[in-house]
Amino acid sequence: MKTIPVFILSGFLGSGKTTLLKQLLQVCIERKMKPAVLMNEIGRTDTDGESISGLLKNTHLEKLLDGCMCCNKKSEVTNCLKTLLSRKPDMLFIELTGVADPEEVVDSITEPELLQLLYLEKVITIVDAENILSYNNVFESDRDLVRTTRKQIKVADYLIVNKIDLVSYEKKKKVERLLRKENSSSPITYTTFSQVDINEIFSINHSVMKRFNIKRKDEPSDEKAPASFSRIKSISLPLTTNTTKKQIERFLKKWRSDLLRAKGYIPMTDGIYLMQSVMNRVNWEPSQFKGECYLVMIGVNLDIKVIKKDWERTIKETIYAE
Numbered sequence: 001m002k003t004i005p006v007f008i009l010s011g012f013l014g015s016g017k018t019t020l021l022k023q024l025l026q027v028c029i030e031r032k033m034k035p036a037v038l039m040n041e042i043g044r045t046d047t048d049g050e051s052i053s054g055l056l057k058n059t060h061l062e063k064l065l066d067g068c069m070c071c072n073k074k075s076e077v078t079n080c081l082k083t084l085l086s087r088k089p090d091m092l093f094i095e096l097t098g099v100a101d102p103e104e105v106v107d108s109i110t111e112p113e114l115l116q117l118l119y120l121e122k123v124i125t126i127v128d129a130e131n132i133l134s135y136n137n138v139f140e141s142d143r144d145l146v147r148t149t150r151k152q153i154k155v156a157d158y159l160i161v162n163k164i165d166l167v168s169y170e171k172k173k174k175v176e177r178l179l180r181k182e183n184s185s186s187p188i189t190y191t192t193f194s195q196v197d198i199n200e201i202f203s204i205n206h207s208v209m210k211r212f213n214i215k216r217k218d219e220p221s222d223e224k225a226p227a228s229f230s231r232i233k234s235i236s237l238p239l240t241t242n243t244t245k246k247q248i249e250r251f252l253k254k255w256r257s258d259l260l261r262a263k264g265y266i267p268m269t270d271g272i273y274l275m276q277s278v279m280n281r282v283n284w285e286p287s288q289f290k291g292e293c294y295l296v297m298i299g300v301n302l303d304i305k306v307i308k309k310d311w312e313r314t315i316k317e318t319i320y321a322e
């Protein structure tokens with residue numbers, strides 16, 4: 001039976017995973033390969049799925065929304081994977097949420113019923129060169145989160161240091177030292193907009209599994225697995241009337257101290273824009289999005305009630321109870 005190679009794309013919120021996934025899908029399409037994608041997002045809206053929709057004609061996609069895959073029920077993950085594998089793809093990409101521990105996800109894909117259908121080809125971890133050095137301070141109150149970001153580096157078979165356009169040579173060297181402390185052997189590549197040498201990604205490496213030291217299901221675990229979902233909270237805010245960049249940016253700024261990531265489709269007088277914010281940086285690009293517009297915020301211990309109220313008051317949107 002043909003076994004399907006699995007590539008796990010890991011990396012903290014906003015590091016460039018979807019940017020990389022788009023390129024990988026593009027290459028697959030050019031090479032007439034049939035990829036499958038499992039996307040996992042925190043929250044109930046799927047900005048990343050929308051943003052790769054143009055590449056999906058030849059791609060099978062399953063989404064696991066509203067939670068982190070490593071914390072989701074295993075059966076749900078297994079079912080999604082089985083659905084994807086039944087379509088006989090040439091390879092499977094799993095894009096994790098930015099707060100997932102890849103090791104726990106590997107545990108899900110090594111369920112006995114899946115093991116004979118797929119094998120783990122590579123864990124690719126993308127690092128945000130601009131922000132990684134400040135995670136220690138930003139997550140001072142949340143050591144689990146720091147541990148998760150370190151774990152993402154440690155278990156990677158291939159490390160991509162992205163957003164090199166935003167850092168100095170000195171900072172790049174500091175980032176390299178941090179990575180080497182956690183992972184002394186895996187190749188590191190430096191990129192802007194996740195532009196990697198695709199051949200390096202697709203080169204085969206069968207030795208991955210043993211690094212994960214996967215335990216048999218009946219073997220008792222000796223340590224309590226830290227919750228990689230941690231205190232991360234997300235909120236999706238509706239947006240039915242036109243607004244401005246300034247208004248949205250002003251709104252985000254208010255929650256800056258707790259906010260890690262924000263994204264959404266924002267209607268303005270000259271059309272809909274995809275807004276992406278990572279830490280303090282906000283990007284805007286025109287979009288052909290046709291659905292209902294929204295803004296998603298992801299942060300540490302976000303005060304959902306207060307944010308909703310403030311949204312209703314300042315943006316004049318009614319949020320209906322779910």
Ligand SMILES: Nc1nc2c(ncn2[C@@H]2O[C@H](COP(=O)(O)OP(=O)(O)OP(=O)(O)O)[C@@H](O)[C@H]2O)c(=O)[nH]1
Binds near residue numbers: 048
């Ligand atoms: N300046 C700069 N911006 C980048 C680079 N790579 C990605 N971005 C921007 O960073 C933002 C986040 O990129 P994504 O690819 O969505 O990151 P992600 O890891 O998928 O984000 P999550 O799914 O929220 O965890 C987007 O606005 C990108 O355009 C880069 O190398 N340089």
